[in-house]
Amino acid sequence: MCLVLALLPQRAWDVLLDNCLISDPLPINHKYYHSGDINIAGIISQIYTFSNTVTFKSHPSHELLGDLIHFVATWIYLAAMELLSTWGRFIPNYKCDRQDNAVAVIGGPNSDVSLFMANILCVYKVPQLRYGSAPVMNDQSQEGFFQTLFPKEDHQYIGILQLLLLFRWTWIGVIFAYYSGETFAETVLPKFSQRGICFDFIEKLPTVYFNTDIAEKVAEWDKTYTDIMRSTANVVILHGEITAMIFLLTFPAFSETFDIPVKTKVWIMTAQVEFTSLPLQRLWDIDIIHGALSLAIHSKDVIGFQNFLHNRNPTSDEEDGFLRDFWQQAFNCVFPDTEVEKQNEKICTGEEKLESLPGSVFEMSMTSHSYSVYNAVHAVAHALQSLHSSVSKRRAMVDGVRQELLNQQPWQLHHYLRSVSFNNSAGEKVSFDENGELVAAFDIINWVTFPNKSFLRVKVGEIDPSGPRGQTATIAVDAIIWPSTYNQAQPISLCNDLCHFGYSKRKKEGEPFCCYDCHPCPEGKISNQKDQDNCDECPEDHFPSKDQAFCIPKVISFLTYTDPLGISLAIIALSFSFITILVFSIFITHKDTPIVKANNRNLTFTLLISLLLSFLCALLFIGRPEKVTCLLRQTAFGIIFSVAVSCVLAKTITVVLAFMATKPESRMRRWVGKRLANSIVLSSSFTQVTISAVWLSLSPPFPDFDMHSMTEEIILECNEGSAIMFYCVLGFMGFLAIISFTVAFLGRNLPDSFNEAKFITLSMLVFCSVWLTFVPTYLSTKGKYMVAVETFSILASSAGLLGCIFPPKCYIIVVRRDLNNKQQLMRRHY
Structure with a gap:
């Protein structure tokens, strides 16, 4: 034990201290010291070699002669305590003068360097600058003495x-x-x-x-x-x-x-x-x-750094032992004064060129870590300058200022370090945020x-x-x-291959969420990106492609005059219209002949006009649906057909009543005449007009886009507005047709040379067959084909009436004129 007495004279102090020195500490291989008024110290990791095994057969300091492969706390603590000692006399917490005091210590690049030196230096409130990663401090109060040259x-x-x-x-x-x-x-x-x-x-x-x-x-x-x-x-x-x-x-x-x-x-x-x-x-x-x-x-290139490297060699600073060791390892040589075990070792001249070394041994450019150390030194210098400015207000002479600077406590510099901001020689601004971290x-x-x-x-x-x-x-x-x-392609790093277009991800059970299977998108959905989480539905006006990779705009579809189906129906409608006009002209020309006058020629003319309008009405269903055409389509068709069917019904009832009126004392004679026929036509037509008027007032048809019925098409159609009213129109027309068919069927065998009831029965059979098949067919089709079905039904039923009733009469009028007389018409067959 060394006892130090405060009353000893100065020479006794020196002798005592020499005897109390820790004379054999664990050596630090590379130390560099340059005396000055104000010093900046550094505890920096630079080189790594394997160490000897500690056997404790001799003093540990003699066995740990080589560097460890990683810094240990022992060396860092030792280096920190040496900074608190008089240089060359290792007595921690004792300094015999102020000339080698370290105003700040730069540590790094490893976090443990900063951590271990903080345990010693923070006790003395020494400002410390680290340029590596931040250590995890056991004592958070130590953070107040750190300035970091590493961004957040x-x-x-x-x-x-x-x-x-x-x-x-x-x-x-x-x-x-x-x-x-x-x-x-x-x-x-x-x-x-x-x-x-x-x-x-x-x-x-x-x-x-x-x-x-x-x-x-x-x-x-x-x-x-x-x-x-x-x-x-x-x-x-x-x-x-x-x-x-x-x-x-x-x-x-x-x-x-x-x-x-x-x-x-x-x-x-x-x-x-x-x-x-x-x-x-x-x-x-x-x-x-x-x-x-x-x-x-x-970082940025620092002016003069290359010249510094070119002039740096072991002979430029013989006190720098680290440079000599680096030189020997880098150039694989030894200096003549080194103990050489092998005689064939290459001798270092000190004139070797650093630029000849491969980059794996030495880089000629300044690394980011070196750039941080460079900035750290200049940060301390600028902080000292700020401190100098604050104490020089009272200066009287240079030596006085120097003495004031030396009298400052280390913690006083830290205030200026935290607020320092300057431009370095590379033109880069160096500053710190409120947490003391480099910006x-x-x-x-x-x-x-x-x-x-x-x-x-x-x-x-x-x-x-x-x-x-x-x-x-x-x-x-x-x-x-x-x-x-x-091969210069961007690498892929995924748990599994990307899901392609048309597929979506599905998680694998028991695997991380980045691992998944790829499943095809359900019908009607697409995935237009690789590795998509879920499949998306197309907008209403689009539909999925076959591979479900993208959406295709739907085509607006309606029955057009350019469509083969539309052209065909239009030609048929116009052809039958022309035939109807031809028949009508024949009947007008021979209006005074017995066969035309028979069975109420006014009904015949009305029927022909209604059939002509029916054929022309079919053209309303072809072409782009507009507001007016939608209003006219079904109502015009319903009213016109009701007139036609009511004419057929009136003619049928007239034929039946006419034969019944021929019996003696028959009461049916009063019903035979134009009044009954006109009443039937007018009442039937009025009823259909009333139904249509109610329909148009309550829920009229209108142009509408049907996005959903067809996968690849948008159907531009006439929305019926009220389906009930639409079927009421059809129902009433069907009601008239069934009555007409029933009456005609009952009178089909009445004796006459020209019994019109037979042809009416046939025409009503065709008419009813067409419209009975129309309903299921209409409901099972979509788009323009639905319109085509209705148009075809109008043409077919109208053609049935025209073809079954009028050809026999036209044949007699044009070909067999000899039969077109009253005697022949009234002749009976028994």
């Missing part, structure tokens, strides 16, 4: 999600580091799931600390690698830190060693990942990162490798947090170089 991590996660959605990569794998990635896995990945991203695997990145763990860790690496290669996901997010690249570059070696087939993956790396390799990986293939995408803190964008980098182990980082996009919400990522897709096996 949420921004890059949003950007990665936008990339996944842009390329429709919904089936991915995730590998994350033990420390920094756990928060990512617990808080960020669930948000990815909410946006439709599924995970084939989520693996924790294996870590190695001591050689004693190597065998166990290699088995872990082998398992992780096997899971990745067996995965059907073609895209893998690598969330780690600078050591994650070491893990990635070992994959080809694992493939050869364990005979595991290599599957090309598209790697998406977070901004914390940086190209890092071990000396044993120098000759390894780096093609595994070809075509990878990574995020990087936005900057992320670059999207595409990695392109070459056979000589070199590579390029090609910027293909940017994630700008200030962009519109949900659109912070912009990327030039065509500029991306994909892994070679994809």
Whole structure:
């Protein structure tokens, strides 16, 4: 135990302190110190090599001579405590002067570097700047002494999600580091799931600390690698830190060693990942990162950096031990003053050129991490300048100001760090938000490798947090170089193939929601996009294509004069109209002949006119339905046909009554005459007119589009308005026809040389047959064919009346004029 007495003189203090030194701490291999009035310190991870096994057969500090493959708390604590000691005399919390005080400490790039140094430096309220991922602080009060040179991590996660959605990569794998990635896995990945991203695997990145763990860790690496290669996901997010690249570059070696087939993956790396390799990986293939995408803190070329690199060599600064070690490993040589075990070792001259090294060993461009350190130093300098301005108001001389600056407490600088804002030499603005986080964008980098182990980082996009919400990522897709096996086609990463047009997704039971089957769309529905969740119905005026991939506009359909069916019906209607006119002209010409005068020639003329109008009425059903034609179609047809049928009925009753009136003392004579016939025609017609008038007043027909009856057509039709009234019109007409048929049938055998009742019976038989078959046929057809059925029924029934009643009379009038006399007409046959 060393006892320090406050009353000892200064020389006794020095002797005592020399004896109380911790003379043999765990050594830090690479330290660099340059004395100055004001110093900026850095605790930075730079190199990784395997360490010796700790056997405790000798002092641990002698066994841990090599660097560990990962930083441990011991070195970081030691480095932090050395900053609190007089340089070269390791006595924590004791400094013999103020000249080597660190006004701020830069730490990184690993999160554990920032975490461990905070445990020491925050006690002394030393401002700290980190440029790597944020550690999970056990004591939240420590956050107040940190300034981060890393943008808010949420921004890059949003950007990665936008990339996944842009390329429709919904089936991915995730590998994350033990420390920094756990928060990512617990808080960020669930948000990815909410946006439709599924995970084939989520693996924790294996870590190695001591050689004693190597065998166990290699088995872990082998398992992780096997899971990745067996995965059907073609895209893998690598969330780690600078050591994650070491893990990635070992994959080809694992493939050869364990005979595991290599599957090309598209790697998406977070901004914390940086190209890092071990000396044993120098000759390894780096093609595994070809075509990878990574995020990087936005950076820009710094003026003078290339000249700095060209002038940098081990002879330029002999105190920089790290540079000598790097030089030997990079150029595979040793310096003459190094203990050489092999005589054939290549000797380093110090004149080797850094630009001759492949990119896998050294990059000549400034990386985003280096750019962050550069900005961190300048941020401290600008904060000091602000502090200088605040204390120089009372300055009297330069030495006085210097003394005032040296008298400032470390925590006083932190206030100026949080509000610093400046433009660096690259012309970029550097500033921090209210939470002390860097206000900057992320670059999207595409990695392109070459056979000589070199590579390029090609910027293909940017994630700008200030962009519109949900659109912070912009990327030039065509500029991306994909892994070679994809032949420059955009990779697909899905649990299963996309559902094609005409199919929709159906979830697989027991599988993640990104895994599904594809089922054809039900009839009448379509899917016009790949991988559609549900099939959609077409608009009313469209119908599905045969493959149910898109909607086709329906064609407006109605019975037109250009349609073959419409032309045929129009020709038939006009032909029968011409025949009717011809018959009528014959009867008018021979109106005074006995056969025309027989059985009420006025009824005959009325019947012929009604038949002519019936044939012409059929033309109303052909052509585009309009408001007027719809009003006239059914009502005109009903009234005209009622007149025709009532004329036939009147003629039939007149024939029957005429024969009954020939019997002696018959009372039927008073009913024989024009008055009865006219009453029948007028009353029947009036009844039909009344029904039609009620129909038109209550619910008249109107033009209408029927979207549903036909799959591929929109039927432009006359909506009947009231179906009941329509069938009332037909019903009354049918009622007249049945009465006429019944009366004619009963009088068919009356003796006469020219018994008209026989022909009326035949005509009514045709008429009733047509309209009885009309109803079921009309109800079973759709569209223009329904109109054609009704038009044909009108023509057929009218033609039946015309053809069954008038040809015999026309034959006698024109051909057998000898029979057209009163004697022949009155002759009886017994």
